[in-house]
Amino acid sequence: MSVTSTVSLKKTKKKKESLTSIIAKEQSPDLIIIHANQLVTLDSKYGVPRIGDEMQNLAIIEDGALAVIDNRIEFVGTTEELFSFYTINQDVLVIDASNELVTPGFVDPHTHIIFDGSRENELEMKLKGMSYLEILNAGGGILKTVKATRKASIEKLVENGKKILDRMMKFGTTTVETKSGYGLDVESEIKSLRAAKILNNKHPIDLISTFLGAHAIPPEYKNKKEDYINLIISEMIPKIASEELAEFCDVFCEEGIFSIEETKKILSIAKHFGLKPQIHIDEIVDTNGALLAAEMNVVQTGHLLKSNDEGLKAMAKMGVIATLLPGTPFSLMLKDYAPARKMIDLGIPIALATDLNPNCWTESMQMIIALACYKMKMTPAEALTAATINGACALQKQDQIGSIEIGKKADILIFEVPNYNFLPYQFGVNLIDKVIKNGKIVFENIF
Ligand code: NIG
Numbered sequence: 001m002s003v004t005s006t007v008s009l010k011k012t013k014k015k016k017e018s019l020t021s022i023i024a025k026e027q028s029p030d031l032i033i034i035h036a037n038q039l040v041t042l043d044s045k046y047g048v049p050r051i052g053d054e055m056q057n058l059a060i061i062e063d064g065a066l067a068v069i070d071n072r073i074e075f076v077g078t079t080e081e082l083f084s085f086y087t088i089n090q091d092v093l094v095i096d097a098s099n100e101l102v103t104p105g106f107v108d109p110h111t112h113i114i115f116d117g118s119r120e121n122e123l124e125m126k127l128k129g130m131s132y133l134e135i136l137n138a139g140g141g142i143l144k145t146v147k148a149t150r151k152a153s154i155e156k157l158v159e160n161g162k163k164i165l166d167r168m169m170k171f172g173t174t175t176v177e178t179k180s181g182y183g184l185d186v187e188s189e190i191k192s193l194r195a196a197k198i199l200n201n202k203h204p205i206d207l208i209s210t211f212l213g214a215h216a217i218p219p220e221y222k223n224k225k226e227d228y229i230n231l232i233i234s235e236m237i238p239k240i241a242s243e244e245l246a247e248f249c250d251v252f253c254e255e256g257i258f259s260i261e262e263t264k265k266i267l268s269i270a271k272h273f274g275l276k277p278q279i280h281i282d283e284i285v286d287t288n289g290a291l292l293a294a295e296m297n298v299v300q301t302g303h304l305l306k307s308n309d310e311g312l313k314a315m316a317k318m319g320v321i322a323t324l325l326p327g328t329p330f331s332l333m334l335k336d337y338a339p340a341r342k343m344i345d346l347g348i349p350i351a352l353a354t355d356l357n358p359n360c361w362t363e364s365m366q367m368i369i370a371l372a373c374y375k376m377k378m379t380p381a382e383a384l385t386a387a388t389i390n391g392a393c394a395l396q397k398q399d400q401i402g403s404i405e406i407g408k409k410a411d412i413l414i415f416e417v418p419n420y421n422f423l424p425y426q427f428g429v430n431l432i433d434k435v436i437k438n439g440k441i442v443f444e445n446i447f
């Protein structure tokens with residue numbers, strides 16, 4: 001016999017509420033965080049990257065709390081609301097974040113972590129005034145790393161990558177994109193992407209792979225660039241796509257490297273094989289890369305130090321994400337950085353990334369946030385947005401990561417500072433207290 005039909009609407013509603021709390025009590029969370037001084041949720045109500053003034057809106061909850069079941073976020077609200085929703089027994093891991101800042105895990109959407117060797121010797125060359133392309137043409141730069149990476153075993157590349165990912169995680173990064181591009185032959189490019197796949201399977205950090213065979217012209221193709229492009233198009237891309245070794249395809253579009261036309265050709269084939277396009281553009285010279293990025297409607301495009309206004313406006317129109325990499329001009333000792341303020345005013349969505357590579361070696365998104373503020377005049381809120389939800393959008397993973405919302409992966413950072421302004425303010429040190437990846441504490445700082 002049904003009783004529901006005989007009770008008033010008010011009573012039915014009450015019954016529903018008590019049923020909710022019974023379910024909630026039965027399904028006790030695995031972990032809760034309570035009393036966060038600031039819980040930066042960055043909730044993705046926009047569903048698309050934040051642009052313009054939206055980048056300032058961190059959707060902060062004071063005395064914030066959240067609950068995790070398994071690897072997912074199940075509740076977000078104030079501490080008081082959490083305690084009225086759940087009964088907490090002794091099996092629940094309770095983290096008191098009083099006086100602390102809680103944010104989504106950092107997303108680093110542009111890196112090159114698969115390589116062997118190092119290039120610390122180039123620092124003195126740079127100090128003497130040698131440019132990036134001069135060092136490259138003298139056999140250093142990318143080509144030096146290619147030599148070492150070709151010789152390295154896949155195990156060595158995995159070992160190197162693991163060290164980098166371990167450090168990234170300690171500094172708060174929970175999702176990373178990485179590129180090949182130091183192999184530049186079929187076998188070594190595939191070896192690099194396989195190394196990335198192994199790392200993704202064995203490391204807590206989620207690693208998303210990009211094929212960057214068009215990173216430089218390898219020495220054996222020095223005066224035969226056309227032949228190398230044909231190798232990329234006819235052998236590398238089909239093999240990589242059929243083995244599902246990459247999600248994206250990138251090209252270093254730059255004067256003296258790959259031209260606009262060559263970039264178009266490579267990315268059109270990549271698109272045909274199901275790889276999503278990205279481009280390194282206008283890093284050293286304005287080659288009209290921004291316009292190309294807009295024309296090809298790429299997901300994200302990196303560097304943009306020299307991009308012209310027409311190209312930037314076209315990017316804004318198409319919603320192409322500008323992934324700004326302030327670590328690169330910093331390590332190259334350049335005066336100019338990407339014009340972030342102009343881009344924000346134009347409504348271009350901005351993400352931030354480390355661009356970790358042997359020329360620009362930092363694992364720290366905290367460092368990048370500081371550079372974004374001090375060198376590109378982004379506000380702390382804009383920089384944090386760019387390092388989380390907009391980074392997730394740059395990888396088309398915003399339905400899973402980048403914000404603290406019910407149903408998303410429990411990738412959460414707890415910082416030993418009271419508010420988000422501290423992230424760039426107290427620079428050059430690791431402000432992390434705890435890193436939670438997929439609902440588990442994967443790093444705890446000892447003070
Ligand atoms: O994004 N500029 C091209 N590629 C990398 C650097 C690679 C290297 O110098 O090893 C970048 O900065």
Ligand code: FE
Binds near residue numbers: 110111302355357
């Ligand atoms: Fe790069």
